[in-house]
Each structure stands twice: as C-alpha cells, then as structure tokens.
Amino acid sequence: MKSLEDLKKLRDQAIKTMDMRYHNGGTRIQIGMATCGIAAGARPVMNKFLEEISARHLKDVIVTQVGCMGECAFEPIVEIVEQDGTKTIYAKVSERMVAEIVEEHLMAGKRLDRYMLGTIKR
Amino acid sequence: MLERIQILICGGTGCLSSHSKEIRNEFDKVLTEMNLREEVGLVMTGCFGLCEKGPVVIVYPDEIFYSHVRVSDVTDICEEHILKGRPVERLIVTDPVDKKKVKNFSELKFYSKQKRIALRNCGNINPLDINEYIAKDGYQAVGKVLTTMSPKETIDEMKKSGLRGRGGGGFPTGLKWEFASKSVDPIKYVICNADEGDPGAFMDRAVLEGDPHSVIEAMEICGYAIGSNQGYVYCRAEYPLAVERLNHAIGQAKELGLLGKNIFNTGFDFDLEIRLGAGAFVCGEETALMASIEGNRGMPRLKPPFPAVKGLWGHPTNVNNVETFANVPVVYLKGADWFKSIGTEKSSGTKVFALGGKIANTGLLEVPMGTTLREVIFDIGGGIPNRRKFKAVQTGGPSGGCITEESLDTPIDFDNLIALGSMMGSGGMIVMDEDNCMVDVARFYLEFTVDESCGKCTPCREGTRRMLDILNKICAGEGTLEHLDVLEYLGNMIKDSSLCGLGQTAPNPVLSTLKHFRKEYEQHVVEKVCAAGVCRNLTNYIVLDNCIGCTKCAKNCPVNAITGSVKQKHFIDLDVCIRCGACKKACPVNAISSRPEDWSREHHV
Numbered sequence: 001m002k003s004l005e006d007l008k009k010l011r012d013q014a015i016k017t018m019d020m021r022y023h024n025g026g027t028r029i030q031i032g033m034a035t036c037g038i039a040a041g042a043r044p045v046m047n048k049f050l051e052e053i054s055a056r057h058l059k060d061v062i063v064t065q066v067g068c069m070g071e072c073a074f075e076p077i078v079e080i081v082e083q084d085g086t087k088t089i090y091a092k093v094s095e096r097m098v099a100e101i102v103e104e105h106l107m108a109g110k111r112l113d114r115y116m117l118g119t120i121k122r
Numbered sequence: 123m124l125e126r127i128q129i130l131i132c133g134g135t136g137c138l139s140s141h142s143k144e145i146r147n148e149f150d151k152v153l154t155e156m157n158l159r160e161e162v163g164l165v166m167t168g169c170f171g172l173c174e175k176g177p178v179v180i181v182y183p184d185e186i187f188y189s190h191v192r193v194s195d196v197t198d199i200c201e202e203h204i205l206k207g208r209p210v211e212r213l214i215v216t217d218p219v220d221k222k223k224v225k226n227f228s229e230l231k232f233y234s235k236q237k238r239i240a241l242r243n244c245g246n247i248n249p250l251d252i253n254e255y256i257a258k259d260g261y262q263a264v265g266k267v268l269t270t271m272s273p274k275e276t277i278d279e280m281k282k283s284g285l286r287g288r289g290g291g292g293f294p295t296g297l298k299w300e301f302a303s304k305s306v307d308p309i310k311y312v313i314c315n316a317d318e319g320d321p322g323a324f325m326d327r328a329v330l331e332g333d334p335h336s337v338i339e340a341m342e343i344c345g346y347a348i349g350s351n352q353g354y355v356y357c358r359a360e361y362p363l364a365v366e367r368l369n370h371a372i373g374q375a376k377e378l379g380l381l382g383k384n385i386f387n388t389g390f391d392f393d394l395e396i397r398l399g400a401g402a403f404v405c406g407e408e409t410a411l412m413a414s415i416e417g418n419r420g421m422p423r424l425k426p427p428f429p430a431v432k433g434l435w436g437h438p439t440n441v442n443n444v445e446t447f448a449n450v451p452v453v454y455l456k457g458a459d460w461f462k463s464i465g466t467e468k469s470s471g472t473k474v475f476a477l478g479g480k481i482a483n484t485g486l487l488e489v490p491m492g493t494t495l496r497e498v499i500f501d502i503g504g505g506i507p508n509r510r511k512f513k514a515v516q517t518g519g520p521s522g523g524c525i526t527e528e529s530l531d532t533p534i535d536f537d538n539l540i541a542l543g544s545m546m547g548s549g550g551m552i553v554m555d556e557d558n559c560m561v562d563v564a565r566f567y568l569e570f571t572v573d574e575s576c577g578k579c580t581p582c583r584e585g586t587r588r589m590l591d592i593l594n595k596i597c598a599g600e601g602t603l604e605h606l607d608v609l610e611y612l613g614n615m616i617k618d619s620s621l622c623g624l625g626q627t628a629p630n631p632v633l634s635t636l637k638h639f640r641k642e643y644e645q646h647v648v649e650k651v652c653a654a655g656v657c658r659n660l661t662n663y664i665v666l667d668n669c670i671g672c673t674k675c676a677k678n679c680p681v682n683a684i685t686g687s688v689k690q691k692h693f694i695d696l697d698v699c700i701r702c703g704a705c706k707k708a709c710p711v712n713a714i715s716s717r718p719e720d721w722s723r724e725h726h727v
Contacts, residue, residue: 001379002387004265007256010378014257017125017163018247033207050126050161062183063126065207 016059026060027106028081034068040075041094048098049078058106074117080105091117125163127204130180132245134169134331135324135363137176141193142166145177148196158204168332170245171486172232175215187224189215235502237464238488239472240288240325240448244332249367252374255335261380263451264342268388276347276454277303283458284470285450289315289406289443290521290547290623292469292536295450298440301430302348305438310350312341313434313441315411316357316364319403320519321570323550325474326444328486330357330364333448334371338381338394340442340450345392348440353394356411358401368396403520403574407622408441410576421578422622443548445474465491469535479516479552482507489534496530499553510555514638518547520567520574521627523634524560543634545627559656560639561646565593567631571624582625585616589632599659601647610636645718655716658701664720665692669713675705 001007031037031046042065049063069077074091078101081087088111090101097115104110131137131146146166153159170178175189179199186209188199195213202208217224217231224230238244247254255261267276281296302310314337318326330337341353357365372394375381383391397415404410405420412434414420433439449471453461462470469491475498478484482504489498495515499505506512514524523544525532532538536546554563568590577583589612592605613629613636620626636643645651652660665675671689676682683699686692694705694714706714 004262004269004386007261007265007380007386010253011256011259011262014253018254018257033205038206046126047161064183065126065205067206067208 016057026062026083029061029063030066030079030081031063032067032069032075032077032079033065036068036072037075037077040092042076044095045076045078045093045098048095049102052099052102053106056102056107058102061106071117077117089117090115126161128163128165128182129204130165130167130182130245132168132170132176132178133166133249134173134176134245134328135361136169136173137178138363140177142177144193145179145191145196148193149200152197152200153204156200156205158200162204165248166250167247168244168249169328169486171236171241171328171488172215172230172483173485174483175485181209184209187215187230188213232483232485232487232502232504235493235497236488237472237490239452239464240329240445240474241332241486241488242452243336244328244486247333249332249334250370252335252371252378252380255333259455260335260451261339261375263454264339264346264380265386267343267346267454268386268390273303273347273349276343279458280347280450280453283453283461284468285446285453285461286469286536287443288445288449288473288548290518290545292546295442295446298430298442299344299347301428302350302438302440305431307438309352309437310348311434311437311439312345312348312350312353313408313411313415313439314341314353314355314447315406315408315441315443316355316361317399317406317411318358318361318444318548319401319406319574320521320548320550321567322478322552323476323519323548325476325486325549327361327364328474329444329448330361330368334364334368335375336451337368337444337447338371338375340447341394342381342385342392343450343454344440344442344447346390348438350440351391351393353392354415354434355394355396356399356405356415357396358405359398360401365396365398372396402576403570404576404622404624407624410622411441412439419576421576422624424621445549466533466535468537473534473546473549475549475551477503477551477553480506480510480555480558481553491535492533494531494533495525498534498551499530503553506553506555510557513554513556513558514560516544516552516554516563516567516631517550518545518627518630519550519552520570521545521623521630522547522550523630524554524563524638526638543637544630557654557656559652559654560635560642561593561596561652562654562656564632564635565590565597568593568628571628575624575628579619579621579625581616581619582621582628585612585620586625586628588612589616589629593632596643596646597652597657597659599646599650599657601643603644603647605647606636606640606643649718651718653717655701655703655706661701661703661716662696663694663699663701663703663705663714663716665694666713666715666720667691668711670711672710674708674710675714678704678708680704 033042076093078090078093177191179188179191198210202210214223277299285295286292316326399405402420405414407422410420410422429439465471472488472490474488514526516524529542539546572586572590575582595601613633616629655661669691676684683695
C-alpha cells in the first residue's frame, strides 16, 4: 500500500462484506421460509437472489427470511420492502424469475405486474 | 455467494471463558451439516461490553441479541432462526430494568445511553481481520496526518481536542506530546501502557482484544508527532489473548505496509514491538514500566527528569495508556472540534468504565464525560440486584476512594472526582451495597497495595503494612478509637512522602472510607459490631419477628445452628453459628439481621 487512495480502495472493498452490520434502510427482500415455503422451493430462490445481488454489486439490499405469510398456495412468496415502506409481493417465484426481478425491480425500479400478488403502499 | 446472515460471537476474555470458542465451532459444524455454511458469516469479535449476559451472540441483519448462549443452543438457533427466520425467544436477552424481552440490541438500555468512541469497534469487527478495521475508516487518520499535516499541526490538533490521559492522572495528551517533541534527540520512543492492574478493571484488555489496530494506528500518529520511529506496547503476560491479537494485528499491518518502512510513501518509518510484563502493579507507573522494558527490576525512580526528557534507555519517551491511544485516530478523523464538543468543558470526550461488584449489568461501558454516577449505576448498570440498597461506589481502584449516595448526581469528570476525594483512575468502578463492610473493603484494597508495593521507599513499604495491621486488628475486634487516628495520621504521611503514584494513592481507600463511614469504623472498635455481617468476629445474627417460618434458613445453615418448626419463628444458636451469612441470603422476607440496633432491641441491652 503506497497511498491514501489505495487505502480508500481497500476500504470500499472491505465495507461490502460488512454492509449488513451497518445497514440503515435500503431495500429488504423477505423470502417466506416456513415449511410451506421451503417445500415449494424457497431455498433455491433465496440462493439465486443472493447470487444475483452479489454478481451485480447491489448495495443497500438485504436478503432475509421470514415465517409463513399466510398464503401458502402462492409460495414461494417474495416480498420486497422499499426504503419508503412500499411493499411488493411476488408469488410463485421460481429461480428463473429471480434474475428478472433483480434487473427490473431492484435496478430499474419497475414492478413486474405479471408476477405480483399485490402492492401495499405506505 | 453473498452472505445472507452474519453471526457475531463475542470473543472477549469473559465470553471465551464461558465457551464462546466452542459455540463458534458448533455453529460451524451445524451450519455445514445443514448446507448453510456458505450463506452465513461467522465472526469472532471483541468484547460487546455486556459481560453479565455472556456468552453473547448477535445475528445480523436482524440485530437479534442472544444472551447466555450454550453450545447446546446452537442447533436451535440454526434450525429455527437461520433456516426458518424465527428468532429463538427463550434466548433473547431480557432488559434487566423492566424484564421485557429486547429483540433489537440497540433497544437495550445498556447500550442506548452509551457513546462509544474508544470502544467504537469492539464487538463490531473481527479483530483478526485488518480489512474490517479498514472498512471502518481504519488507518485513514494516520494517512491524513502523514500526508497533509506537519508534526506541529498534529500536536496542535491534539491540544485543541482537549483529550486527557485515560490511565488515571488525566494529564493533557497534547501537552505530553509537545514536551516529548521539544526534546532534541535522534532517538525517541513511544510507549503504550497496557499494564492494567487495578482489581476489577478490564478496559484496556477489551480494546486490545477487540480493536488492536486502533492502538497501532494511534502510536504511529504519536510517533510522527514527536519524531519517534520505534514504539513498544508494554502488556502484562496475564493477557495472553490481547497479546496474541495485537501480535497478529502488527503482522497484518506490516504486510500491508501500514507499519514499517516508508509508510504511505512519506518516508516516515515506524516499528512496533510488544514487551511483556510479569504483572506487577507498580509497572503501570511510567518510570517503573520503562525500567522493566530495559530489563531491570520494575521500580519507579524520582521525577524529574520526566520521561519526555529522559526516558527509555535515556532517550525522550512518550507514554500513553491504551484507552488514550484508542481515542487518538477519532480525533483526526472527525476533527478536534467534534471531539471537544463531547463531554464537559475541562474533560472532553468519553470514558470507559469497567462496572463490577453488586450491580446487575457487570460489564464494560463508555459514556460521555459529565454523565452522572447515578445514570451509570442505575440506568446503564441496571442498579443493585437482590433488592439491596446502594451504599457506595469505589472509583479508581486501589488508588481511588469511595463515593456515597449523596454525591451520586455529580457529573463524572477528572476534576469532580478528585474534589470528592476519589479519582478517575483507569476506570474500574466497584459498586457496594449494604452487605459490604467498608472496613473490610478498605482492608481488601490495602492488602492489594501491600502485596504490590515494590519496597523501594520506606513510607510505602512499611507504612502500608502498619496500616494493614491496624485494619486487621479492627476487623478482628481488637481495635480502639486511637487506632482510627493513627490510621489517618499514617495515611496522610504515606501520601505525602511516598516516591511514586502507588504509595501516594495507596491510603486513599482507607482515608475516604474513614471520612464517609467513620461511624462504621467506630461501631467496629467501640461496640465491637460489624453491621454488614462481614467481619466474622463482630457479627451476631438474629431472627426478627417477621420470620414466616419457611425453614429455608435452617436448611441452608451448614452447621445446623438454626432451630424452629414450620410457620414458627426460628432461633439461631450463636455458640454454634459460624457467621457465614448463608441464612441471611436464603431468607425470602429479610427476617435475618446482623444490624446492631436489631440486636440490642431483641436482647433489651
């Protein structure tokens, strides 16, 4: 390391792995991981989300799991909670859909109506 | 793959001794079995501070705070929380104040009143990974100082910040640096005093274990400011984990070129080595510390010449304490004005305290200067357990004094504590309740200083021993009123005539308890009674009329001295009683007393 710039580069790189611990706000992706969700294939969906997010270097996004959301028939359910509290619920999410959701919803900010179960505005 | 969850496990000495290492290994094993290992990060951190609740595990991003985790709980956490997203209720910490379960750890009262500067990274980063320190703006301060500031500007900034030495004395750090920088000598030294010896104090250990890089960075800044290229950390050998982590950190910093030759291409060299002390209390005194580093017997010498003029091997030396150094990088990162804005006018910044004794939340905390003792003890510390009454708090360890109830609302800073007859010291804070005998407390601290006196000067070597003899007599019931005057006379003489800080402060616990609790001393010597029931020769237990006859006392008595039938008032045979106090602790209605007034009422004396 020869300059302050090198150090800053290293910091920006290192901060990514710790982002979760200092995360305030940002977008939360909640995946229903109760028995129903797991049985319907929520785990590979979640893994796919993690892969896509790290591959695209998205910041301020947390992937987390929640319990049963109640509509077991529509599992795997993925809920995306925006910083302003707006919630979007995607139903019957498959691995194939994940890349599209990440690209369209998270990056371009467009909701994918055809996959949606509903939206709750705050 | 991106980590979805990070599990932070406390790796401070307190939690390690209650198996946090095994807990980490178990997490590793269970998560691997469940095929979750890749998506979950495991981080061993430094001390979280709430040692009372250890071993502590925090799960991010949910910030769930698990307390008293056992190895057998790990499977539950993995299956329920990590896999299914349901926090394990029974392990979630309860707030000691209102007994509510607290999910989010920032909601805990213990943390919400604190302001963490010196402990900013403790419990937050992995001390074994330099990248995590760098992610928290680590080494930015030394980079800024080396590339944009002159040594004089560096010292001026430090003076402006108002940072005062956290090791006890409270000498302004900037002035200390200035003295050392003004000495003309091509060879100068920077020493970090990590010889933390007060009974019940563990602030420095926590910093070295939890955030070793902050000390390294600060020592580099100090070296640049005073013109030194060599630093030593003098750490006691009883802190093996701190030494190990510091060594590891020095290695990593050297690998990245953040320590060693030509740092940041500025031509500034700085090297750092650890020197181990054998754990003598007197080696915390700077001249004794330097003698010990030189390989001589750890004994203090007369000052002046001060270390800034003639220190280690005869060269100018600057000695600062661990906590002082831990504050230094922040001063340059956020600016002296920011630092000055925290705390009180004459004592800026924060202070770390190790809270111990009769207190609900034993642990480590950091508060802005000017916080009152009441806030520290009752709001953050959670008050006194077992419905006992607060009696006094001892600050400054064996060099400090006790502070009583009426002074609890005094804002804590260096000058206020000295005005109260105590001192800041390094930050040990021992809370005492009505079951503590103040004569016994004074005796305990004096025993410590008698053991630790190096023997070089007579007042400390002989005087403290004589004082201890007198205290032993008083506790055994052989004291007289005259003894109290002799104690005071001897104490003041030792204070005035001892060579170093150890002797000059050793009588403080005795003098301050004599001042605030003279009545208790008088009870010991005149009535031959120890009201707290600690001095066995002076204690007589009796059962009061509110006894409900639950028989718990009789069951707990190790010598069967208590008789009585169910639902009847019990009776203690004092000829058999060994005054252990087990009955008093067992009684659910406080019907067993050793108070002299109860005794005389009962026996119509």
